[in-house]
Amino acid sequence: MEIRALVVGDRCVGKTSIIHSLTSEDPLDSLPTIHSPVKIPNDQCLENCSLTILDSYTENLPDSSQILEEELEKATVILLVYDITQPNSVRRLETLWLPYLSKHTNSPIVIIGNKLDLKSSSPDYSFDTVISLLHNHAEMFEVVIECSAKSLENLYDVFIHMQNAVLYPLSPLYDIKNERITREFERALTLVFKRCDKDRDGFLSEEEFCDMQTEVFQSEVKIQEVKEIYSVIKERKPIGIEDKGLNFQGLCFLQELTMQKLQNSVCWKLVKHFGYGDDLELIFHSEEVTDCPWIELSMSSLSFLIATFDQYAVSGMLSKGALTKIFFSCKNTPFSKHIDKLWIEFEETVITENNCINTNAWLGFWQVLGQQNRANCAKNLLLIGYDLPIRTIFTTFDTKIQKSVMTAFVIGANSTGKSYLLNGHIENYRNNYIPTTSIKITCNIIEESPIPWENKYLILVEFPVICIENLFCVIDNADCVVVMKNESNDSDRFFKEIPMKKLGKVKVIDNTKKKIMEENFRDIFMGIFRCCKEEYREEKILVIEKRSINGMNLMIACGILVCILAWICFRV
Structure with missing residues (x-):
């Protein structure tokens, strides 16, 4: 991936100094007004990506130049720099820069407070005040970080965050304004939880959590470490832990804690391991679905569906509410774009009773979906937790x-x-x-x-x-x-x-x-x-008519009776 980082901000806030200190060991002497573009070698970047850092000239803002707007369009991340020693520089983040950037870019923004080495000489400055000031624009930026281009303090963090903002952005995962994980991330976590809950009891035991960590991050986790994680969750989010283990609320809270530590990459690696893309949509390879003309759901698919039914059913019946839980990880329902229409789809397709369905109706619904649109059927099976290869979803027939x-x-x-x-x-x-x-x-x-x-x-x-x-x-x-x-x-x-x-x-x-x-x-x-x-032969059309005894059948019966009577009279 190519990352193009554009540094913007007021005059004399230290934009050029930050670029120079990030890319050179030379002292901050006699720097140019604008730093030339700097290409960072791939082997020094995260995920072996390509990183280019560009300076900008913003002397004429708010009457910005066309050149700056063109650069904003090409940038994949914006580094917005302010001077922590200048109150006006802080205020202009809210009054000028964020409103301006919202009109000219959709790229993630990292806000950088420079001159941290002079913080002691600015008693009126407070990092919390900056955060409070920017609260109404919280959805626009990824992170606010303080650094010093002169002393190099936190400069490495700037280097990491500008890449993370592109590789592992926060906004798709967390709604800063409403202080909760996004609906899309929650849906993805639902599937992750289903796939890791091997015994289908609605909890991740310590062993299941260990298995998840080992599978996703390729590193063994000890039970004692899991116990400590569970202990933190129980203390901070008591409803997230029960006797059987970590529930879904607990898993979501764990992701929130991870993001608070600015470790968005952990959250992204988790969902991407289970097949999600940058847009938090499940990556689905429709070309893997069989193109055989005669198919139906396989034994493994039906076994999975029966196990899912048994997991959520009460007294052998699946309720309307249970169906909503099963399909929560799906952005759309199998037949429409509106999840609230899910029950209507079942009512119109299979037998329902008192807002519930039995096993046969549940399987019948999926049989319809498989015959109507096999790719849609396969994708929805994966979304509700089917974890075998796509090729195993259908059985094919010769006739x-x-x-x-x-x-x-x-x-x-x-x-x-x-x-x-x-x-x-x-x-x-x-x-x-x-x-x-x-x-x-x-x-x-x-x-x-x-x-x-x-x-x-x-x-x-x-x-x-x-x-x-x-x-x-x-x-x-x-x-x-x-x-x-x-x-x-x-x-x-x-x-x-x-x-x-x-x-x-x-x-x-x-x-x-x-x-x-x-x-x-x-x-x-x-x-x-x-x-x-029945076998069909092209030269013959099979026509079966159902008639009542009062119609054609009665006429045929009468005809036969007349023939019998005539034969009897003839013999007499």
Whole structure:
């Protein structure tokens, strides 16, 4: 990484002196007005980065020059210097410099109080006063540090902080204004905690904490050292430690203590080890997800999901609140950008009962996600704690009919019962008709097995008439197509106009006079599942019609009866 540090500040605060003392052993005599750019060798920098330090001419501020603004745009870190012996220099940090910099740069800012060697001659100066003065601008700068370019006091700290501000910035981790860790860092820590809590009891035991330290920092930590850390947390944050060990609040507090010691690098190394990037987003390599056309969740994925369910479930049911905890480490929910809509997604997709779901509904939800968007499914599994390689998330098949999860698209004219069929699929029986305006998906178990990964699921995807043009773009994802039909002219027209041969396997459900009732849903869904499982031959379209005894079936029965009577009369 290339770091470009620009030094700014009032005239005569010691900008050039700081650069000279950082980069040369020569005395501070006869220095130029502006120091020439200085390149620090990579092997002398943190993380082997490239560091260039540049001086600036700010004589004409606030009527700043265009050159300074151009340099601010190119800088990756700003060193704002003030003179601790000059009260006006301190005040101008708030009244001039920080407001000015906020307009011209988004780079991190390190504030440096120079001439520390003369502090004793400035009785009115107080470091705490500076911090208080800058409180309203706290979110703008990384750190305030005092030093002396003449005596070299704390100058090495300046050198380290200007690099840390770029490599390990504080602002993404800590909200200085509200004095708490940021939401993004908290989400990342949630995943870290889940991954390190091997026994899933909600605590990091001393042994688990040792393992985490060894894994992340490649250095062995003794149990006694962990006991001392836990003792400090118990004293400073009693609710962070319990008999079983460190809880999540305790882990967050430990990170706050680390940042107070200006050791942001420790926090960054922790989250980056578990796959997070500079933006505190989980780095996800979508190209590692299998591109095989026929997939479903693997045994390892289902085992992880069942273990997660058992960890958060009460009396075999997962509550609405528990789901929020499980998905807290996700910035967005699997189907939308709003975490508060999470429960709505479950209610619309699987069977819910009293704001809870059972194991089958939990697994069904993930089966839908895997069939709908495998990359999204894989990323969300990683975000809630799955710790095996991406390639282990899905099982692949040579043909569709080998799958245990079948998908049927449901189409038909308006008012033919598509939504009623899908609502029945998740036992949400509603008699009021509400026209569907977007694609709707439901999932339910169709055959349950004592072995969870041998369960068979049926996914129904409703395409309303206004979305029918999207059908043929994704038709290959369907194992069969269900066409709903009734006695209306719209239904007849739809049935005639739809190009059946492009649909593959087709099952026609005749809902004339709304004959689909709750009591025969089970048979209907089993029929759809069997249709999905059957081999499809291109020259033949499979059409299965469901008719009542009062309709076509009655006519056929009467015809057969007439034939039998005629045969009897003929024999007589």
